[in-house]
Amino acid sequence: MKRILIALDFDQSAQKVAETGFSLAKTLDAEVTLLHVVTDPLHYNTYKHITVMGFAGFDDSVPLIMNSEEELKKESLRFLERTKHHLGDKSIKTIVKEGDVSELILETAQELHAEIIAIGSHSRKWLENIVMGSVAEKVLRLTVLPLFIIPTKKQN
Numbered sequence: 001m002k003r004i005l006i007a008l009d010f011d012q013s014a015q016k017v018a019e020t021g022f023s024l025a026k027t028l029d030a031e032v033t034l035l036h037v038v039t040d041p042l043h044y045n046t047y048k049h050i051t052v053m054g055f056a057g058f059d060d061s062v063p064l065i066m067n068s069e070e071e072l073k074k075e076s077l078r079f080l081e082r083t084k085h086h087l088g089d090k091s092i093k094t095i096v097k098e099g100d101v102s103e104l105i106l107e108t109a110q111e112l113h114a115e116i117i118a119i120g121s122h123s124r125k126w127l128e129n130i131v132m133g134s135v136a137e138k139v140l141r142l143t144v145l146p147l148f149i150i151p152t153k154k155q156n
Contacts, residue, residue: 001116003114007117008034008035008080011120016152018087020148021148021150022089025118031091033114034093035080035095038073102139118150119135119136122152
């Protein structure tokens with residue numbers, strides 16, 4: 001297995017997912033591609049303090065508001081580049097796409113001839129998963145590739 005796709009979102013758990021997926025890639029001596037799929041811009045607008053890699057240090061009073069899809073793509077690429085820098089490997093590739101998250105993770109894995117997909121599972125409430133679905137669950141259901149699911153639920 002020589003190619004791993006690591007799918008990241010802007011959740012606080014992104015650092016854990018990136019580090020764990022990268023660790024697997026290093027163990028296998030595999031190429032790494034980081035992917036972020038841009039969805040509805042409203043999901044990115046927040047007044048909360050953001051501690052995700054690439055956005056740490058924002059003041060609580062300053063909202064992260066993206067006014068255009070182009071601006072959101074630019075910030076997403078910046079996020080992936082900072083993640084790449086954090087992991088310390090200049091050979092990591094970064095990709096930003098826009099659309100349905102599950103579908104684009106699978107499509108990108110196919111395009112890259114990835115042999116493993118690494119993805120985080122937020123372990124949200126069961127009702128949310130029933131109503132909204134789970135990206136990790138949908139990818140698991142539709143993929144023919146091995147899936148490395150990284151649980152990101154906070155420990156009590």
